Amino acid sequence: MSADPLVPETRVLAVASHVVYGYVGNKMATLVMQSLGCDVSPLNTVHFSNHAGYRQLKGTRATADEITALYEGLCQSHLTDFDVMLSGYTPSAAAVEAVGAIGQDLQRKAEKNPGSFFWVLDPVMGDLGRLYVNDDVVPAYKKTIKHADLILPNQFEAEVLSGIKITSLSTLAEAITVIHATYNVPHVIITSVQLSKLPESSSAAAAQSPNNLTVIGSTTKSDGSPRLFRVDVPALDCFFSGTGDMFAALTVARLREAVFAAGPQLRTTKSWVSPDDVKAADLPLAQTTVKVLASMHSVLEKTMEARNAELVATSGQVNEQLDAEERQKQEHLRHTKAAEVRLVRNVQYLRNPVVEFKVQEWRTEDLPAQLR
């Protein structure tokens, strides 16, 4: 018998999108957290047929009032005993504010017991240089994340939140420092930084790791300064939807596990901020990131194998008689479907990660001058 692969009992309020087919948003996050033993309450901000990567979808968006009413429904029946809230895609500025109000209400309910409630916020606004939400969602997030314990922006979202264009490793460090300071948010992970694509890091870093993804995180010290750590993982040559949601969900489960493993002191500390003598690479957040990325790497590797097999099996399925534009659309649908993350039959990699990545403390002053 192997050790119990489940994390400590954890009740999670998960606020994000729902899709009938495929794995993004709550559809991804719920199963990931449940597989690790969390009791998940999914409050769905949209109900779509499929994710936006297909470039067409049908369904409905919840209004801010509908989101608030669902939460009031929980309150009136005393169903708010959540240990963690994970909030993700929210379709409008008013809805972001409604979710923000839920987070703050849960914090108020828990304020007599520091550490008994923790809010992980994924500020879903855009990617790869462009916003995919309305402009007014940005200020709504800027207000809301001041209350979160951990945020998980991607590189572009970190730029939006910090106001700093990330063009080098030192501007990346600067962006994290600014985010900690501006929003008073104790934990940050910037998911998926492609260092090799940073123009100023063209020499050493790029040469060392042409196909690496880098994840950078930090937990503040008591003076507000960052404790930066870094994990490099091999990038897979395929675009998958829902990986941000998988990252966030695994982080919820593994961070709670790491904080419990650190002993009763930390988990009764507000926002689970480790004492100043804990080094960056030893932070629960750093240990969490390593496990999360290991699980993700295996699931995505299995997904890529299955995708390749499906693309072979379905090649020639698109009617050659169609005009070029329609054929391209059908090919896009076929490729997008084939790349849906294969989660259900690979949950063992969530429970028992098989690869091991290394986390290192990350000090910009150690870098050669041209990379800083």
Add this chain to the structure above:
Amino acid sequence: MSADPLVPETRVLAVASHVVYGYVGNKMATLVMQSLGCDVSPLNTVHFSNHAGYRQLKGTRATADEITALYEGLCQSHLTDFDVMLSGYTPSAAAVEAVGAIGQDLQRKAEKNPGSFFWVLDPVMGDLGRLYVNDDVVPAYKKTIKHADLILPNQFEAEVLSGIKITSLSTLAEAITVIHATYNVPHVIITSVQLSKLPESSSAAAAQSPNNLTVIGSTTKSDGSPRLFRVDVPALDCFFSGTGDMFAALTVARLREAVFAAGPQLRTTKSWVSPDDVKAADLPLAQTTVKVLASMHSVLEKTMEARNAELVATSGQVNEQLDAEERQKQEHLRHTKAAEVRLVRNVQYLRNPVVEFKVQEWRTEDLPAQLR
């Protein structure tokens, strides 16, 4: 290493309710089927804060048009490669018809490959002698179930569908026979018949099994006559919500497994109807029912233990100063929450059932005259 506990790969379109907190409808069914390895696409007919057992809830119902639009969204992106549809609670007659149209469209898409699509329909209309849907939902179901492959009425719903009051074992057999014939539905399971409560079976059956629940099922022969089987399980002294949904979801996974185990012939037969020489107790449906009930029994036993512990831990939580009515309401909420099925940390009982119940062919002519 134990054998792989997952069932054959199965894509399921699951149409039922969603609740943020607790386990009923799709919230129950999705996790149950996923735990056994099914790839589930949940199309949610309602989005409620909690189940109706709390006697108060907030949230929204999907209209028939919204349900239809979600399905059209799947169709336009070719995301309808489902092996099974499981349809449950649907909030209006128009919505039942919309779900019926989806089932029939999926059947049309599969008609060149008999057995490649199977529709399990839980005609959720009421329980314990009363309807909890609008009156017009009944005729909508009566029209719809003519297209289903397997239906899962409880005792009351079987009475509504057959027009026969089930007051004895022979009227129960008669009801199933009538349902097969009237609706041309090849598989029926009547979940939770309390034989000891049937007035005419007060002597022998009741004496043998004062606290048993009986599940009766049947797959037709080629002449339309029933092949009846029966499984008795010890009843647990507690009311749980969502058990019908758990039963339905486990049945989807285990029936597909049993049909695959029966060999390629059966699974390429329309509606998976076994040849006439297969005895009632050897039917895939009968073997399925045994496994399903074994899993359920363990999960509900664990739930009852956890419920009892929670009730002890929260006793005295309700303010004694409240007036009698309000105190009663608060006590009801406390008891309802405590009885939520403990699914997440008990999925091993879904995967590897540990108890073994017996299935027997059930012939009314074998019974003493007073029980027929």
